[in-house]
Amino acid sequence: MKAVYIQKTGDPATIIVGELPIPKVRPKSVLIKVIAVSINYVDLFIRSGIYQTELPHPYILGRDAIGQVVEIGKDVTQFKVGDQVWTNSMGYDGRQGITSEYALIPEERLFLAPKNADSLKLIAAVHSAATAAIVLQDTMMLKPKQKLLIEGAAGHVGSKLVYLANEMGGEVVTTSSLQDFSRLKQLSAAICFDYRDKSLFQKLKSAYPDGFDHVIDTSGEIPLQFNCDLLASKGAISLITAPKDSYFDSRQFYMNCWQIKGFVISHASLAQIQKAGQILNDAFKKGQLLEEDMTIKKFDEAAEMHDLMETKKENRKIILVP
Incomplete structure (x- = not known):
């Protein structure tokens, strides 16, 4: 079968097709014929060796794939030949990746794709x-009516946070460019602020004098202290990327009982992955x-696409097909 793999970690030139x-x-695995895979930044981190995790040898790149079941193990009960399924937790912790014509997936890491959902968009x-989903449910533990500020809300993660936080009953406030306001308002009852506005901080403080229960910056462009100053008492900042400037006033921080919580999806438990998969399928x-x-x-074109992502020359989601 054709596969995209590496024999050793390194730059995009190490990629072999x-x-x-x-x-x-x-017995408890499912063989799929791969329809498409996505490239995520974490795939670049694993390929380069920045993110240390156990890898098989040779290592097939990638963690997210959608495909059609072609064979099942004797102990598989949830899927049958012909089903269209997806996975998002392969290619790390010793599991082989999925950028190949066929991929073997443990049954517990597969989800049945909704029949009406476009496979590539999914x-x-x-x-x-x-x-x-996991950040909102398990890191923030967002409660109805809590105020949540989502910075970089029009991006891949940001827009998903906006929709799901609204579904959970949160009061959603966003920062993005003006051109994205209408799309964000279609996703939720979001209150939108222009991130280019030089008086953004003052406007947020004026509109929300008691502060936000939760703040999350999806862009990595906001100084940590900026967001600390927007928190309510006992509020929390969730980090899914490193902030532009990590300085913060520790005295102010502990006196207000604030929290900083980090999340990396590669550390999500199987239970969290499965719960999120159900939430995603309901939305799909x-x-x-x-x-x-x-x-x-x-x-x-995998090596070229890894290079484009690494050099920030491609911001769209990259999908690879056999």
């Missing part, structure tokens, strides 16, 4: 959408959370 054996089915969405059935901003390329 070649032939590897089709994996043999095990797999383009699962990484950011699962991140948003309604035509929600699906990714529209993407570009579709062939497996043969």
Whole structure:
């Protein structure tokens, strides 16, 4: 089968597109014929060796794939041949990746794709959408009517946070460019602020004098102290990327009982992945959370696409097809 793999970690030049054996089915596993995979920044971190995790040798790149079941193990009960399924937790912690014509997936890491959902839009969405779902449910533990500020709200993760936080009953406030306001208001009852506004901080403080229960910056462009100054008493900042400037006033921080919580989806438990998958599928059935901003390329272009992402020359979601 054609596969996109590496023999050692390194830059995009280490990527090989070649032939590897089709994996043999095990009792609790499912063999899928891959339709499409997505590239995430964490895939770049694993390929380069920045993110340290156990990898098979050779290592097939990627964690998110959608495909059709072609064979099931003797102990598999949830899926049958012909089902269209997706996964978003392969390619790390010793599990083989999925950028190959066929991929072997443990049954517990698969989800049945809703029949009405576009397969490419679905797999383009699962990484950011699962991140948003787990952050809201398990990191923030967002409660109805709590005030949540989402910075960079029009991005891949930000837009998913906006929709899901609204579904959970949160009071959603966003920062983005003016051109994204209408789309964000379609996703939720969001109150939108222009991130380019030089008086943004003063406007947020004036509109929300008691502060926000939760703040999350999806862009990594906001200084940590800026967001600390927007928190309510006992409020929390959730980090899914490093802030532009990590300085903060520790005295002010502890006196207000604030918290900083970090989240990396590679550390999510299987239970969290499964719970998020159910939330995503419920939304996918309604035509929600699906990714529209993407570009579709062939497996043969994997190295070039890794390079474009690494150098920030491609901001659309990149999908690879065999």
